[in-house]
Amino acid sequence: MTVKTHKIAAIGGDGIGVEVVDACLEVLDALAERDGGFALETTNFDWSTDRYKRTGEFMPKDGADQLRAFDAILFGAVGAPDVPDHLTLWGLRLSICQPLDQYANVRPTRMLPGITSPLRGVDRTELDWVIVRENSEGEYAGQGGRSHPGLPIEVATDVSIFTRAGVERIIRYAFQLAQKRPRKLLTVVTKSNAQRHGMVLWDQIAAEVAQDFPDVTWDKMLVDAMTVRMVMHPDSLDTIVATNLHADILSDLAAALSGSIGVAPTANLNPERDTPSMFEPIHGSAFDITGKGVANPVATFWTAAMMLEHLGEKPAADRLMAAVESVTADPSLHTPDLGGKATTRAVTDAVIAAIRGRN
Numbered sequence: 001m002t003v004k005t006h007k008i009a010a011i012g013g014d015g016i017g018v019e020v021v022d023a024c025l026e027v028l029d030a031l032a033e034r035d036g037g038f039a040l041e042t043t044n045f046d047w048s049t050d051r052y053k054r055t056g057e058f059m060p061k062d063g064a065d066q067l068r069a070f071d072a073i074l075f076g077a078v079g080a081p082d083v084p085d086h087l088t089l090w091g092l093r094l095s096i097c098q099p100l101d102q103y104a105n106v107r108p109t110r111m112l113p114g115i116t117s118p119l120r121g122v123d124r125t126e127l128d129w130v131i132v133r134e135n136s137e138g139e140y141a142g143q144g145g146r147s148h149p150g151l152p153i154e155v156a157t158d159v160s161i162f163t164r165a166g167v168e169r170i171i172r173y174a175f176q177l178a179q180k181r182p183r184k185l186l187t188v189v190t191k192s193n194a195q196r197h198g199m200v201l202w203d204q205i206a207a208e209v210a211q212d213f214p215d216v217t218w219d220k221m222l223v224d225a226m227t228v229r230m231v232m233h234p235d236s237l238d239t240i241v242a243t244n245l246h247a248d249i250l251s252d253l254a255a256a257l258s259g260s261i262g263v264a265p266t267a268n269l270n271p272e273r274d275t276p277s278m279f280e281p282i283h284g285s286a287f288d289i290t291g292k293g294v295a296n297p298v299a300t301f302w303t304a305a306m307m308l309e310h311l312g313e314k315p316a317a318d319r320l321m322a323a324v325e326s327v328t329a330d331p332s333l334h335t336p337d338l339g340g341k342a343t344t345r346a347v348t349d350a351v352i353a354a355i356r357g358r359n
């Protein structure tokens with residue numbers, strides 16, 4: 001059998017990001033060994049807020065270009081309490097996503113076995129969504145500025161950029177994804193009553209692209225009404241597409257509704273695959289629990305399953321998710337964010353044992 005080698009760039013980042021990525025690399029090694037059909041060649045990068053404090057840069061100037069040599073990127077989290085969040089976000093995450101044109105941020109949300117939702121009475125069959133977030137422009141395009149600092153006429157602007165090409169490609173991606181899911185249901189989220197340029201363009205393009213997907217049922221929602229629908233009628237939703245800002249907020253709500261931010265994964269995809277995609281948990285560096293050994297690694301394991309699927313290793317991805325689900329089903333293996341007492345080490349060991357078929 002030929003063994004295919006995938007080159008993985010691992011960027012743990014800061015805080016618990018490093019802890020969950022280290023745990024995940026152990027799990028990936030066990031999977032590759034069990035599968036036998038592929039190998040992972042991992043390179044670790046120390047790009048982080050620590051590096052920024054030492055050198056003035058989160059990553060080298062050609063950092064994004066260095067990543068082009070890899071098949072995928074596994075990312076932990078970046079950020080520290082004493083460095084402003086906007087410096088961190090632009091210093092590392094967006095400086096990777098934007099040049100590598102990872103324009104589709106995909107966030108599956110469902111309740112894993114054994115994990116309960118804070119929504120009363122909702123069961124696993126009623127909450128199964130994929131949120132598609134536009135990841136290259138919109139409100140996070142970085143356009144705008146400040147003038148007249150300190151004066152009463154000081155002005156600060158953040159300009160949202162919506163291009164026809166950018167909106168069309170993300171909406172098309174969302175329709176394609178909805179078409180592959182059993183319910184073939186898509187909700188397009190905007191705020192086109194109040195934001196009368198870019199959001200109206202979204203509505204128009206959605207109606208145009210929908211013509212190419214007659215088998216997909218779709219509807220439009222305003223983002224404010226969407227938060228109510230997610231809580232009151234979770235089973236009425238399946239695939240969801242929204243702008244960079246709106247989907248950022250909706251997906252944190254979705255993560256909380258599915259049980260914990262500690263189990264929510266995301267993938268920053270370049271669907272055309274001409275650059276590597278990046279896989280990460282949605283949570284941050286969580287310095288309040290760093291070093292205590294209690295970070296929940298499940299979000300990172302789940303994103304690693306998305307990475308394996310993207311790399312064409314579907315059987316290994318399925319094996320990993322089956323192992324993760326067998327572990328979440330056991331409350332004695334829940335970390336404190338899920339109300340349990342388990343450690344990162346215990347969860348990781350249990351997932352590895354399940355992969356090896358010993359439980």
Ligand code: ATP
Pocket residue numbers: 016077078079085261262263282283284285286287288289294295296297299335337
């Ligand atoms: P950021 O500034 O990037 O949002 P953060 O440090 O504020 O990062 P969040 O991801 O917002 O962290 O998480 C908020 C809180 O949720 C954390 O402070 C932590 O207590 C908890 N939390 C987040 N991720 C995990 C995890 N994987 N396991 C356990 N608890 C977590």
Ligand code: MG
Pocket residue numbers: 284
């Ligand atoms: Mg936070």
